Amino acid sequence: MKVAYFPGCTLKNKAKQLDDYAKKAAEALGVTLEEIEEWQCCGGVFTTACDEVATKLSSVRDLVAAKNKEQPLVTVCSACHNVIKQTNHAMQTNKEFADKVNRYMGEEPYSGETQVYHYLELLRDVVGFDAVKEKVVNKLSGKKIAAYYGCLLLRPNGVMKMDDPENPTIMEDFIRAIGADAVVYANRNECCGGYIAMESPDLAKKKSNAVIENAKAAGAEMIITACPLCKYNLIKNGADIPVVYFTELLAEALGVKEDTNE
Amino acid sequence: MQRIGVFVCWCGSNIAGTVDVQAVSDALKNEPGVVFSTNYQYMCSQAGQDMIIQAVKEHNLTGIVVCSCSPRMHEATFRRTAQAAGLNPYMVEIANIREQCSWVHKDIPIGTEKAIILGKAAVAKVNLNTPLTPGESPVTKRALVIGGGIAGIQTALDIADAGFPVDIVEKKPTIGGKMAQLDKTFPTLDCAACILTPKMVDVAQNGKIRIFSYSEVTDVKGFVGNFDVTIKKNARYVKEDICTGCGACVEKCPMKKVPNEFNLGMDNRSAIYIPFAQAVPKVATIDPNACNMLKNGKCGLCARVCAAGAIDYTQKDEYIEEKYGAIVVATGFNPISMDKFDEFAYNQSKDVITSLEFERLTNAAGPTAGKLLRPSDGKHPHTIVFVQCVGSRCDACAEKGKEYCSKICCMYTAKHAMLTRDKYPDTDVYVFYIDVRTPGKNFDEFYRRAVEEYGVHYVKGMVGKVVPEGDKLKVQASDLLSNKQLHIDADLVVLAAAIEPDKSARPLATMLTASMDTNDFFTEAHPKLRPVESPTAGVFLSGACQGPKDIPETVSQAGAAASKVIGLLAKDKLTGNPCIAHSNELMCNGCSSCERVCPYGAITYEDKEFRMPDRTTLVRRIAVVNPAVCQGCGACTVACPSGAMDLHGFASGQIMAEVDAICK
Amino acid sequence: MQMNEYKPLIVAFCCNWCSYAGADLAGNNRLNYPADVKIIRVPCSCRVNPMFILRAFQRGADGVIICGCHPGDCHYTSGNYYTRRRMAMLFSMLDYLGIEKERTRVEWVSAAEGAKFAATMNDFAEKVAALGENKRLEDLRCKR
């Protein structure tokens, strides 16, 4: 099976591992991630104001590219996923906005036809966690892993519709599928501080610490995330347990981690 | 040809202010069939009615048109007037020239013109009126109460007190309902069990009351005064009449790890159980999903220890059919699921509980024998946070919770907070509220006492997130009045969950053809004037099935419903509505179209012999309307392809005549 | 300027339990709507035979509106569902008779919605007035 793939800026740069492992692991599971050509940056955050059109054009172009390939669009980075899914939702539901956007697009109008998956959704809904479990060669047995969702994967729930926004299970199910123990803690859907790290590093520190402490108190030995910014914030603000991308663990479990370096 | 009298009412200046009443009565004088026309200041007054009676006699009137207020207001009055004058009461038609004319139009010529047209339509209709006689039906002098909580218990006791037999159907193994689970009751703090259990005993000992516990209503047919109800008695695998409730079986049952519903799963019960010590009827019940004997035939211990020999593993569900004259719905409420509100971590920590669970934790007969201990570790909590309005007052677009106020939470939370501070003065108690709503006798005084005398911290604001960490619950909340975000390390968090109607209410409403609102609460016939009656005749409402209610309100509504039932059962015969469907047997071709659309099953078919012109007989299938069942909606009249079906009082010809009169 | 003089004639069928009571409530609250609206009381909206509507148009009505209880609230449980289906059927065929679909409407008005009743009637009267006089079952295909 082939799907359109949108990596995003950070995955080509500071978060190369997230990208590489995602592709390798997917290949091992029988899914080919085909990077869409000349993709453009999603913009990092979705602007909720309905009169913001220009800032959303790049996401729409990516969605249109996937539509032209007649494939669903898969993203890995939580932020890209959030922006692209929200943009797609706006194209589906806000006619006025869609009309404005389509005037920039030329060609045939786009109205949100592309199916957008997060990599985790791809694992759960297309591949299936049971199929993942079967393909695991290195069971990560006994490892206590805490999933960190952050805010962007789950919210706003009305648009993202990924999981229960207050008590999600998709990443825990993923952890169990690769043979490890999932640690459940309440702060897993609280914000790490996000882009505030730029201006108010102290606030980001406070927020990240609350996440780390809560995970540790629940017995976590490792935290996994899907977002480069979350990872940056958690590590920078004193995480004394490893914080890794979930794709890295997946690649390790599937036995395709080697020869992925720089 | 009818001889019609037209009576135009001024209604003081209500009508006469915008309608030239003289012009109306003059104009209608020339309508076909009208032999007399007049106007008067107040037609509904004694003098006005006398004027009508006088005119009927003087002019030999056969029909009456009153141009006045809405027929919803005075149609019944003028029908009685007609009857007093010796006319059939259904020879009266009202032209609504007040609500639908003088009150909505300002200009006299326009109002007058419209009043004349409305009057003409009424005259056209009366020309085709025929005398109607309402049918009568007998009343079965027995009432059914569905639900055995405090609402059902009170209704049943009151009806039985008036001398009528009553059956209570309760789906749980015992009556008592939610009130049996409560600890104390606001605002007087009497113990719920102390005031409820004597009533339960009264029910058990009352010769007029039968209790069908562990049972449900599966079918309702018939109509007011004559309901045919099927009750399913679920197999409890214990012979009810033999079991003495000694409890030996419960003690010996090896299967002891079944979550105890009565304590909301906070402790366990055995597979054979009696819900609580004061249960009525006090007989054991075997849970078929937990009993080894019933599941795989391996055990049978309870049968061996039962001295009375009451255990019967082969018992089957039993169906009972009974006739009733009236049905009271008292199906009650439940707290909503907290699944969509997991920011409060209800599914993530045992120490986040609902208020009903808190009741069990403080109840002397509860899982902790009345000691307030945390469910997780059995330690005494020192900081307790109560959260109000969890799932109540939510906007529909938030896609979770209920739009209404659950009404009882403010008061029971004040009670919980007060009792906690009273018993454990070393405990810090916070209550987060949006508004404190205390509109009841002695309610606000009670709440103020909680604050002023018992030192409960009431904080205007809401809790945003509860994070279980270690053995604490980190509560993040807002204090709107001091404009601060609070962080409290709590030991126990109590959620005032919204309440919703019991899930059994919706299918029951369908069986009863009783209407419900969008929240599945039963609707009353009139929100102010007929609050305990359902719009479906013979069905009455008691307690929280009609809307959130506290105990005093429930009991008074239960009594009110009982008095309505008694009023109905005291009658020997019921007068029906004569405006019902009837089929012209010569035109009917027996196609069944009418039967299919009838919501009441009032139409049946019979084979009838017709004598043909050539003296042969022909047997044809024709529709017959049961006048006691038909409610007169008219759905069948439109469905009938041959035009055989028509409606008394609203005949096709009459409505066409009105259309013609208006469109002239 | 003759258009200004033109007053449409509108027949409103109202069910006894909800809409007729809603109309009464509009009166109680003195909410104005055009006098062109004349109400006929029926027990339930499902009592309205499509024939009545055609008769009204034939006799020169410019608009016909049927008002019933909200879906699920019918006093007779399911009458308004019949209305909804029957009228959808009828309205879809009106064009063939030379009657614009816009001259008809089904609206749910509860006994508590006096304001909605008045607003509905104002709106409907306005729409019908904009259509002009009913051509009395004139065949549209012959117009050109």
Place this chain on the structure above:
Amino acid sequence: MNNKYLQEDLLRMSGVNPKKCMRCGKCSATCPAYDEMEYHPHQFVSMVENGDIEPLINSDSLYKCLTCFACVDRCPRGVEPAKLVEAVRLAAVRRQGANHLKADMVPDMLDDETPQQLIVSAFRKYSK
């Protein structure tokens, strides 16, 4: 006072109806940036409703919102305060020369690990 127009503009941009708010304060209870803010989410809602918008536009609170949407998801009335905060922030940064983050400020804020995403998002949020 052209607040009326500004208010209408904000409501249109955000799609928020502040009249739905029942003043429960759950948005502020759930806000992770509460302590850094001068005006809190619930105040944004009531102040915009009252047309008291200028203090918000001039407040640093605009740049403290993390857009984590916790208030949006948890609001029992579906008011979506974060969208209102965003609208006010846009109204502020769209004013001429009002960019909150300027390019020459950025180098000092970086370290070796800073992901691009951080810079991109911050620009989106703070500047026009």
